[in-house]
Amino acid sequence: MRSFIPVAADSPFPIQNLPFGIFRPNAGGAARVGVAIGEHVLDLAVLEERGMLDGIGDGAPVFARPALNHFMSLGRPAWRKARETIAHLLDEQTPTLRDDSALRAHALHRMADVTMCLPAEIGDYTDFYSSRDHATNVGTMLRGPENALMPNWLHLPVGYHGRASSVVVSGTDVRRPRGQLKPPTAPAPSFGPTRSLDFELEVAFFTGPGNPLGEPIPIAQAEEHIFGLVLMNDWSARDVQGWEYQPLGPFLAKNFCTSISPWVVTLDALAPFRAPPMAQDPAPLEYLRWADDFSLDLQLEAHLTPAGTHEATAITRTNFRHLYWTMAQQLAHHASGGCNLRAGDLLASGTVSGPEKTSRGCLLELTWRGAEPLELPGGARRTQLEDGDCLSITGWAQGDGHRVGFGEVTGRVLPAA
Ligand code: MN
Numbered sequence: 001m002r003s004f005i006p007v008a009a010d011s012p013f014p015i016q017n018l019p020f021g022i023f024r025p026n027a028g029g030a031a032r033v034g035v036a037i038g039e040h041v042l043d044l045a046v047l048e049e050r051g052m053l054d055g056i057g058d059g060a061p062v063f064a065r066p067a068l069n070h071f072m073s074l075g076r077p078a079w080r081k082a083r084e085t086i087a088h089l090l091d092e093q094t095p096t097l098r099d100d101s102a103l104r105a106h107a108l109h110r111m112a113d114v115t116m117c118l119p120a121e122i123g124d125y126t127d128f129y130s131s132r133d134h135a136t137n138v139g140t141m142l143r144g145p146e147n148a149l150m151p152n153w154l155h156l157p158v159g160y161h162g163r164a165s166s167v168v169v170s171g172t173d174v175r176r177p178r179g180q181l182k183p184p185t186a187p188a189p190s191f192g193p194t195r196s197l198d199f200e201l202e203v204a205f206f207t208g209p210g211n212p213l214g215e216p217i218p219i220a221q222a223e224e225h226i227f228g229l230v231l232m233n234d235w236s237a238r239d240v241q242g243w244e245y246q247p248l249g250p251f252l253a254k255n256f257c258t259s260i261s262p263w264v265v266t267l268d269a270l271a272p273f274r275a276p277p278m279a280q281d282p283a284p285l286e287y288l289r290w291a292d293d294f295s296l297d298l299q300l301e302a303h304l305t306p307a308g309t310h311e312a313t314a315i316t317r318t319n320f321r322h323l324y325w326t327m328a329q330q331l332a333h334h335a336s337g338g339c340n341l342r343a344g345d346l347l348a349s350g351t352v353s354g355p356e357k358t359s360r361g362c363l364l365e366l367t368w369r370g371a372e373p374l375e376l377p378g379g380a381r382r383t384q385l386e387d388g389d390c391l392s393i394t395g396w397a398q399g400d401g402h403r404v405g406f407g408e409v410t411g412r413v414l415p416a417a
Helices: 045-048 067-071 074-091 103-109 134-141 221-223 238-244 326-333
Strands: 020-025 032-037 039-041 108-110 114-117 125-128 159-161 168-170 178-181 190-193 199-205 224-234 258-259 301-303 315-321 347-348 389-398 401-413
Touching: 020 190, 039 045, 039 103, 045 074, 045 103, 067 074, 134 224, 178 199, 178 238, 199 301, 221 224, 221 326, 224 326, 224 389, 224 401, 258 401, 326 347
Parallel strands: 125 347, 168 258
Antiparallel strands: 020 032, 020 114, 032 039, 039 108, 125 159, 178 190, 199 224, 199 347, 224 258, 301 315, 301 389, 389 401
8 A cells, every 4th residue: 555645665654554643733723633644744634624534423523623532532443434534545546635736735734844742631641560671670670680570570560650741742851850869878868950860761552432430441352442552751760769669659750751752653553563472471360361462563762862962872772572561451450440541541561671781771771770881972971861862762663665653752851940
């Protein structure tokens, strides 16, 4: 399948992808829903107004809205119908848009002419801890290799409820947070800028339509509640975390900023890249077992551009397949006690680390808690992110002659206020 709109072979947004996002034209106008195609954004509010997307919702506008929540609430039949209708309109064989230059001028924006917004109004955000390599590395640093994994880790997808208000879209600067710090050698805590700012390479999914309070989602139905995926950087202040985290887990070390990529890649677009999940031993309890469960073959990279330079260096290369707990298990576990998930909730993977030293997904692991500083071209050394550093995460699934990609999530560190 090909579009009449030219798409480069290494573009993340060929017709096989069609991710949804929220954009605002730089020339003015309200934020609304668009689909990325090559270097362009297809304006779904325009197509909807002309009746070209009829039958997707219940008659109320679906795409002339500043967030994807309503569309996410409609469920997979509506998501699939929208995707098929848009794919048909963009197909090189379909004249409707291809041969109507007035409509094209109205409905297609160059990416350079729009500003991307957060894709949804995020009601709740949860972060899991689903990479066994990450949990083992961190546990080894904190407790030694014998007690690396806590006794619950192989039985349930560990997670915590995060902060939705500080989730920001890619391109937003991150301000170095102040917090309460107490190095092990200090006699008393002090308050000041973190000296251990880190990133976490993660992938997150948006939920919809969700479940009523008190009615769990059986794991076999979990995929009906996964709208699509984004890349995520869970900025972290390790020194704040080290002092505050016991006994209730992450708090201010994690809530000052979390960045996500703007385009939501649907589960349908990623269907060709399903892969067997990791073998689980011991077998999980019945409510976490599903014969058709799956992982995804997504290549993931983090790139660091040190302050004062323009040279980005790949500092980790990993894959979504390294996650021990699947998205379906995370979602079913989250709702298993009756917690209601709503359209537009964000559930994140946790740091995606793989088995290799070069596939570790955060600086804490890459530098082994500062013992092995990162050596970057040009002589820069890092054990934490410095002011002015820029961190970008990118990811894609490699198809035959095309990529189904996410674009990137990027952010630059500003000095403490
Ligand atoms: Mn995290």
